[in-house]
Amino acid sequence: MGHLKLHIPGPVEVSERTFQAFRSPMIGHRSQAFKDLYGRMQPKLQALLYTRQLVYISTSSAWGVMEGAIRNLVAKKVLNCMCGAFSDKWFDVSKRCGKDAEPLQVPWGSPIRAEAVDKKLATGQFDALTFIHNETSTGVMSPMAEIAALKRKYPDVMFIVDTVSSMTATKLEFDALGIDVMLAGTQKAFALPPGTAVFVCSPAALAKAATLKDRGYYFDFLEFQKNAEGNMTPSTPSIGHVFALESKLDEIFAEGVDARFARHAKLAAMTRAWAANHGFTLFPDQGFESVTLTCVNNGAKPGGRVVDVPKLQKLVRDQGILMDGGYGKIKGTTFRLSNMGDETEVTMNRLYAALDNAMKQL
Numbered sequence: 001m002g003h004l005k006l007h008i009p010g011p012v013e014v015s016e017r018t019f020q021a022f023r024s025p026m027i028g029h030r031s032q033a034f035k036d037l038y039g040r041m042q043p044k045l046q047a048l049l050y051t052r053q054l055v056y057i058s059t060s061s062a063w064g065v066m067e068g069a070i071r072n073l074v075a076k077k078v079l080n081c082m083c084g085a086f087s088d089k090w091f092d093v094s095k096r097c098g099k100d101a102e103p104l105q106v107p108w109g110s111p112i113r114a115e116a117v118d119k120k121l122a123t124g125q126f127d128a129l130t131f132i133h134n135e136t137s138t139g140v141m142s143p144m145a146e147i148a149a150l151k152r153k154y155p156d157v158m159f160i161v162d163t164v165s166s167m168t169a170t171k172l173e174f175d176a177l178g179i180d181v182m183l184a185g186t187q188k189a190f191a192l193p194p195g196t197a198v199f200v201c202s203p204a205a206l207a208k209a210a211t212l213k214d215r216g217y218y219f220d221f222l223e224f225q226k227n228a229e230g231n232m233t234p235s236t237p238s239i240g241h242v243f244a245l246e247s248k249l250d251e252i253f254a255e256g257v258d259a260r261f262a263r264h265a266k267l268a269a270m271t272r273a274w275a276a277n278h279g280f281t282l283f284p285d286q287g288f289e290s291v292t293l294t295c296v297n298n299g300a301k302p303g304g305r306v307v308d309v310p311k312l313q314k315l316v317r318d319q320g321i322l323m324d325g326g327y328g329k330i331k332g333t334t335f336r337l338s339n340m341g342d343e344t345e346v347t348m349n350r351l352y353a354a355l356d357n358a359m360k361q362l
């Protein structure tokens with residue numbers, strides 16, 4: 001049976017191999033078999049994220065850990081760096097957690113820059129900030145290194161970083177960056193089914209969490225640490241995801257992480273070239289385009305070609321491929337093409353061919 005091939009920026013296409021692992025027979029989550037499974041994965045997760053900290057597995061989508069980070073780490077006031085739908089939402093979530101929060105808003109399509117963050121942190125009002133490395137709604141990848149470098153100037157501020165659509169696709173050296181929390185959901189660049197998140201905390205984040213009294217239970221970072229020390233999770237995890245994650249880690253290291261990063265960069269460059277060849281401009285400011293998806297400008301900003309996006313989507317769908325038609329307030333005035341996960345030059349060329357076909361019929 002054929003199915004619609006996903007080229008939306010999450011959830012992304014899941015391979016047969018991953019599904020095979022996902023449907024492994026269940027084991028008890030307190031069994032030695034589970035501890036052995038998590039224990040086998042731990043060094044691979046640590047190598048992938050360039051960390052010596054224990055990497056946690058949370059049965060939730062990314063938002064669970066994003067909300068959890070606010071509850072675990074914000075005592076005084078959080079600075080929410082905002083440049084698109086997901087980063088804007090984190091401000092709302094911070095307030096819903098009853099926290100004092102302040103936005104640092106830049107126009108959609110622009111990145112977060114260190115200079116603006118520095119100015120805010122210099123007020124001394126903040127003990128945490130949220131930052132989205134790859135804003136999936138706008139296709140903007142903000143410069144992680146320059147933001148993370150501020151941590152040295154503000155060691156008491158907790159740097160909470162969403163790498164939901166960049167983790168595994170580009171090099172994220174957690175320990176060297178010096179940030180405090182880094183998280184991702186599995187349905188984006190990991191190319192696993194949705195429903196699980198992977199995250200890591202600095203020792204400073206764990207120490208800070210210990211001072212907060214209303215961390216709750218399900219997302220209590222200290223529970224994750226305590227359990228991970230015994231190769232377990234605080235509550236019953238989605239065990240299928242854990243099997244699938246092990247299988248994916250094997251694939252990632254068989255390909256080689258550097259080759260994987262290079263593949264994502266190359267495929268994104270191919271998509272940008274496709275857009276330029278068809279007269280489109282890109283939505284992100286030049287130099288800040290994502291390596292996992294391309295957000296094509298379609299009237300949101302001046303310049304470039306404009307097409308009927310719902311019609312384009314339908315024509316592409318008729319060829320068995322699901323593409324995205326833009327997110328939130330830039331729905332229809334942008335569209336997004338994902339290359340994250342298991343995509344190759346062959347599969348991307350199929351997408352471009354379907355798009356070419358559709359464009360002829362517009």
Ligand SMILES: *Cc1c(COP(=O)(O)O)cnc(C)c1O
Nearest residue numbers: 061062063086134136164165185
């Ligand atoms: C998809 C996404 C989220 C939200 O993930 P959920 O799985 O819906 O919780 C958050 N941040 C970014 C950057 C995303 O791409």
